[in-house]
Amino acid sequence: MLTWLVIGVGDITTRRVLPAILAEERSQLTGIVTRDPAKAAPYGVPAFTTLDAALKQLEAAAVYVASPVFLHAPQSIAALAAHRHVLCEKPLAMNLAEAERMVAQACKSGRTLGVAYYRRAYPKIHRARELIRRGVIGQPVLAWATCHTEVPGTKLHRSWLLDPAQAGGGPLYDIACHRIDILNFLFGEPARVAGQLSNVVHALTVEDSATVMIEYKNKLRAIVDVRWHSRIERDQFCIVGTEGELDLTPLNGPGLGYPGGQENLPTHANVHYPCVKNFVDAVLDGAPLLSSGGTALWTDWVTAQALKSHETRDSRPSVTP
Incomplete structure (x- = not known):
């Protein structure tokens, strides 16, 4: 049995994380950290207003970090230093340096650090990986992913996503990271990155594209293109090879098309459940972890390189006529 302490009672935790932990047969919810203890009352477990108090008073073996991104590193490092396993929401951290410190602490403490890139558990992602390895589309040469939506968050609902001090950035941090992680899962280590960020429609404090x-x-x-200014939602994911292509559009749907075939591979009704179960299996049985701190580092590396590329894009020599 793996006992859990969950940090945060927000949108993701109430809709997915807490139901996943409660449904997983070898998991037991034992505490919640929240600024508003009343939010924990429906779950019948002790509520703590600080992580420090929870770690001192509760013997939960694992901590789920579901706080805004700026808290991922300090809270995960504190939990790992207290010899607790950690499953952290994405992206891993605000920057690569923080992410590296998290992974270093996990190694030092001898505890498991997982990251909730739950799309790695999608059945059609594993099927696509198999088809690529079988050479069904020949040599893969190009992939593209888009995710276009309207601006998320309101003053009352996930407004922190629009604050760079809490979220790190806009759609690059919030939705591109999932697609980058899947590309890394399918194709291995990235070698070079270029990126451009802009505010095309909305004058936000984070980029809207x-x-x-x-x-x-x-x-x-x-190519990964993400936008928070589209009234038409897009969720494209395609992989082009020398002999055909894989079409996973929409990425969050069940369909997978390839030369000579079309398959329907739905996800679990709660997309966080396979992620939580895989983490439990890794901690209790030593099963391979689908998304670890080590694999998530590469996603943070891509983000860091994209930001660096964007910041230096105008470093051109000036020409005087």
């Missing part, structure tokens, strides 16, 4: 190009060590190039 970001485009990232990644070149992998196997020479495949991938």
Whole structure:
């Protein structure tokens, strides 16, 4: 049995994380950290207003970090230093340096650090990986992913997503990271990255659009384009090979098309459940962890390189007529 302490009672935790923990047969919810203890009352477990108090008073073996991004590193490091396993929401941290410190602390403490990139558990992602390895589309040479939505968050609901001090950035941090992580899962270590960020429609304090190009060590190039200014939602994901292509559009749907075939591979009704179960299996049985701190580092590396590329894009020589 794996006992859990959950940090935060927000949108993701109430809709997905807490139901997943409660449904997982070898998991037991034993405490919640929240600024408003009344939010924990429906779950019948002790509520703590600070992580420090919870770690001192509760013997939970695992901590789920579901706080805004700026708290991921300090809270995860504190939990790992207290010899607790940690499953952290995405993205791993505000920057690569923080992410590296989290992974270093996990190694030092000898505890498991997982990251909730739950799309790694999608059945059609594993099927796509198998088809690529079988050579069904020949040599993969190009991949692209888009996620276009309207601006998320309101003053009362997830407004922290629009605050760079809490979220790190806009759609690059919130939705591009999922697609970058899947590309890394399919194609291995990225080698080079270029990125551009802009505010095309909305004058937000974070970008409302970001485009990232990644070149992998196997020479495949991938483009990820994410936007928070579209009234038409897009969730495209395609992989082009020398002999055909894989079409996973929409990425969050069950469909997978490939040369000579079309399959329907739905996800679990609660997409966080397979992620939580995999983490429990890794901690209790030593099963391979689908998304670890180590694999998530590469996603943070891509983000860091994209930001660096964007910041230096105007470093051109001036020409005087």
